[in-house]
Amino acid sequence: MKYLVGFSRIFVGILFIISGLIKLNDPVGFSFKLEEYFSQGVLDLPFLMPYALAISIFVVILEVVLGIMLLVGFKVKFTVWSLLLMIVFFTFLTFYSAYFNKVTDCGCFGDAIKLTPWESFTKDIVLLILIVILFFGTKHIKSIFGKKVQSIIILVTIVACGLFANYVLNHLPAKDFRPYKIGVNIKEGMTVPDDAPKAIYDYAWRFMVNGEEKVIVTNGGYPAVDGEFVDVETTEIQKGYxxxxxxxxxxxxxxxxxxxxxxxxxxxxxxxxxxxxxNLNAFFDIKKVTDRAMNKGYKVIGMSASNEQFTNMIIDEYQLNFDFYFTDETALKTIVRSNPAVLVLKKGTIEQKVHYKDLESLIFN
Structure with a gap:
């Protein structure tokens, strides 16, 4: 039991720290995932949606702190109880998402590691088992530092996490794991290679043959059956590229x-x-920046999921010299974690991407 608890302690502690740090790098992205969970189509908790970002920051910092507390052996009972309650809740969420196919990506590791709903649920089941081992083997979790040193470590962790969260919220994620990071060519990112694997489907055809129902499964071709066609059910058995x-x-x-x-x-x-x-005040600076870009020969466009009436109002109010185009909201949230933000591209390649608080760093050649 001692060695099992030791292994569980290290594995759970490190995994919680990694998971928390990845999401702490992009708390805005995690807040979008929480909004998805809170929406009417999932948990139906819309009153929590305005607090998604605050909850996101609290949860990810708590993950990191609990991981550190477990590894150093600080307030063991509180730590293990907190981990147990958290993993029970996460396990419920991932099972709900997987079974009812509500949220296709739990966001457990942000955009760094994508897990299917069932993979997320399996991961949480493993963690639940390990944390239960810790729960029953609490006496084997020994402190590795004195109480004063432990308190300093936890305090430094909380302060460091808070400072890092403040930085990424006021700029952009320190590490960009999304497909729109600097250096990426958007056109190439949309291209499907000629030799890319195609999706494979099973087609379950239902016929009435001599008064009896008959089901024939094929990979696409219409079966040669002497009977009356009823319907066909399609199941994807292998995802394509x-x-x-x-x-x-x-x-x-x-x-x-x-x-x-x-x-x-x-x-x-x-x-x-x-x-x-x-943040509409940012459009005063965006006006200056975009005018400067136009003087350097750049074409400037706005991209938003807002309706035309709203975009025209913004153009008139801030005297913007460019038009807005429509792009899906989810795509825009994925491109950049700032609202508004500015990107500079050359033939589809993203060369610069900045938060509205960093507009002065843009360079136009």
């Missing part, structure tokens, strides 16, 4: 202009996934 960028459009008047715009040698994108939630 999905490009890293698969939901990106730049629409104007119902037409996708992405291909033309991404071919531009000098393109500036002003991104605001929802203008109603944007």
């Amino acid at each position: 999905e490009p890293p960028i698969h939901d990106f459009t730049i629409e104007k008047d119902g037409e996708d202009r992405a291909e033309t715009l991404l071919a531009d040698d000098k393109l500036v994108m002003v991104i605001a996934y929802d203008l109603a939630k944007s």
Whole structure:
């Protein structure tokens, strides 16, 4: 039991620290995932949605702190109880998501490691077993430092996590794991290779043959059956290749202009996934920055999921010299974790990407 507890302590502690730090790198992204869980189609807790970011920051810092507390043996009973309650809740969420197919990615490791709902549930079951071992083997969890040193370690951890969270919230994630990071070519990211694996489906055809129901399964071809067709049920048995960028459009008047715009040698994108939630004061600085870009020969466009009436109001109020195009809100949230934000591209390649608080760092050649 002593060795089993020792292994569980190290494994659980390190995993909670890694999971927490990855999400702490991008608390805004984790808050989007929490909003998805809180939505009416999932847990139906819409009153929590305005607090998603605050909950996100609290949860990820708590993950890191509990992982450190477990490893150093600080307040063992409190730590193990907290871990147990947290993993029971996470296990419920991942099972609910997997069984009812509500949330396709739990966000357990942010965008760094993507897990399917059932993979997430399996991971939580393993953690639950290990934490239960810790729960019953608490007496084997010994402190490795004195109480004073432990208290200093925990305090430093909390302060460091708070400072890091403040940094990434006021700038951008320190490490970008998304498919729109600097250096990525968006057009190439949307390309499907010729030799990419195709999706494979099973087709269950139902017929009435001589008054009896008959089901024939094929991989696509219509079966040769002397009977009356009833219906067909399609099941995907193997997923095909999905490009890293698969939901990106730049629409104007119902037409996708992405291909033309991404071919531009000098393109500036002003991104605001929802203008109603944007820091509108930032548009005073965006006005200055975009005018400077235009004087250097850049084409400037706005990209938002807000309606045309709202975008026109923003253009008039802040005297912007560019038009807004429509792009899906989820895609815009994925591109950049700032609302608004500015990207600079050269023939589809992202060369610069900044938070609205870092607009002065943009360079236009």
